[in-house]
Amino acid sequence: MQVLIVGGGLVGLSTALFLAHQGVRSVVIEKHAGTSLHPRARGFHSRTLELLRSTCAGAEVEQAGSVPAGTVVGELVAVTLAGPVHSWKTRTVSTQRTDVSPCPYVFLGQDRLDPILLEAARSQGVEVRFRHELTGFTQDARGVRATVLDRESGTVSTVEAAYLVGADGVRSPVREALGIALGGRGSFGHNISTLFDADLSLVQREAPLAFAVLTHPEVGGVIAATDVKDRWIHATRIDVSREMAEDFTEARWTERLRTVTGNADLKPTLHGTFVWEAAERVAERFGSGRVFLAGDAAHQMPPTGGFGANTGIHDAANLAWKLTAVLNGHADPALLESYDAERRPVAAATAAP
Ligand SMILES: Cc1cc2nc3c(=O)[nH]c(=O)nc-3n(C[C@H](O)[C@H](O)[C@H](O)COP(=O)(O)OP(=O)(O)OC[C@H]3O[C@@H](n4cnc5c(N)ncnc54)[C@H](O)[C@@H]3O)c2cc1C
Numbered sequence: 001m002q003v004l005i006v007g008g009g010l011v012g013l014s015t016a017l018f019l020a021h022q023g024v025r026s027v028v029i030e031k032h033a034g035t036s037l038h039p040r041a042r043g044f045h046s047r048t049l050e051l052l053r054s055t056c057a058g059a060e061v062e063q064a065g066s067v068p069a070g071t072v073v074g075e076l077v078a079v080t081l082a083g084p085v086h087s088w089k090t091r092t093v094s095t096q097r098t099d100v101s102p103c104p105y106v107f108l109g110q111d112r113l114d115p116i117l118l119e120a121a122r123s124q125g126v127e128v129r130f131r132h133e134l135t136g137f138t139q140d141a142r143g144v145r146a147t148v149l150d151r152e153s154g155t156v157s158t159v160e161a162a163y164l165v166g167a168d169g170v171r172s173p174v175r176e177a178l179g180i181a182l183g184g185r186g187s188f189g190h191n192i193s194t195l196f197d198a199d200l201s202l203v204q205r206e207a208p209l210a211f212a213v214l215t216h217p218e219v220g221g222v223i224a225a226t227d228v229k230d231r232w233i234h235a236t237r238i239d240v241s242r243e244m245a246e247d248f249t250e251a252r253w254t255e256r257l258r259t260v261t262g263n264a265d266l267k268p269t270l271h272g273t274f275v276w277e278a279a280e281r282v283a284e285r286f287g288s289g290r291v292f293l294a295g296d297a298a299h300q301m302p303p304t305g306g307f308g309a310n311t312g313i314h315d316a317a318n319l320a321w322k323l324t325a326v327l328n329g330h331a332d333p334a335l336l337e338s339y340d341a342e343r344r345p346v347a348a349a350t351a352a353p
Contacts, residue, residue, distance in 0.1 A: 011295030012167035018320030020124035039109025041309035049103035065106025082262025172297035
């Protein structure tokens with residue numbers, strides 16, 4: 001195998017896709033049973049779309065996430081969605097800056113993007129093995145040997161590859177194994193989100209709500225629209241030293257959402273809960289030898305501004321063309337050193353305030 005990719009999130013899948021389009025074979029291993037269920041990233045910038053346009057996924061991503069020109073949305077700061085209102089402003093969503101890019105900005109949840117990337121990668125011959133977990137690896141001058149656990153059957157196998165890409169998220173076992181430290185300002189605290197379906201038309205104003213900051217002393221947090229009609233995210237702070245996701249039962253969320261919306265009869269359909277940390281952490285190196293880090297494994301960014309996933313896909317594109325050039329014998333392996341030199345400063349600058 002030419003490249004082993006650890007992590008089947010959007011960065012691992014994009015890396016595989018960019019490589020496949022340049023004729024490089026890769027295998028993706030992902031410890032979970034499928035792609036992300038939560039729409040964490042929801043906005044993808046023109047530059048990301050330009051890169052994806054070089055693959056067979058580009059047109060489908062543009063189509064799936066396109067926003068009609070002139071769409072107006074509202075942003076609210078209030079005690080609850082029902083008021084009292086501190087501020088309300090509307091803005092026109094600019095989806096196409098033809099002066100800077102031929103590609104639009106797209107509004108598309110990661111839960112819908114990942115399956116598009118997955119199918120595109122598979123259509124190009126990429127093997128994606130779900131429920132397969134990296135448990136260790138070694139490397140030498142000839143390549144990388146990884147041990148992989150099949151979580152369904154319990155069997156352990158060895159995968160040999162010329163290079164390994166750790167696209168294995170914020171906890172990154174690959175980064176840990178390489179002993180690469182993290183810099184940056186660290187944690188800004190934990191949050192808990194629920195994804196829910198509900199008709200919130202009663203609390204809508206003259207434009208559809210895109211985002212609300214709620215200052216209620218007990219149920220404060222944010223409400224964010226998703227790209228699916230009547231599907232919303234509610235996020236609030238959680239003190240993980242005192243509470244766990246399991247403490248947020250369906251009854252507790254429902255009660256909370258009734259207060260948040262000011263609708264005592266609200267019957268939300270809940271689609272699960274997840275805890276996440278807002279943090280700024282950047283790896284001190286983006287790889288070692290034949291092993292590279294990409295995406296959240298290399299840089300964790302607070303969600304403000306929506307840069308984590310976009311930056312990760314840009315890492316994937318940068319690394320893929322360099323691996324291709326080296327594997328095809330068109331460039332000296334020293335070219336791969338430029339991945340860290342080019343991408344780490346970008347990640348640090350993007351993650352910083
Ligand atoms: C609330 C929230 C909102 C966000 N909004 C935005 C936004 O609007 N725009 C934006 O650009 N970004 C946003 N982000 C950030 C974005 O979600 C991340 O940057 C992105 O998911 C990173 O993708 P990734 O593939 O690097 O990591 P992940 O999506 O975390 O994928 C890593 C994968 O590796 C797998 N894995 C880990 N260890 C192993 C192992 N040993 N073996 C096999 N597999 C393994 C994991 O199971 C996981 O599936 C947001 C994040 C949050 C939390």
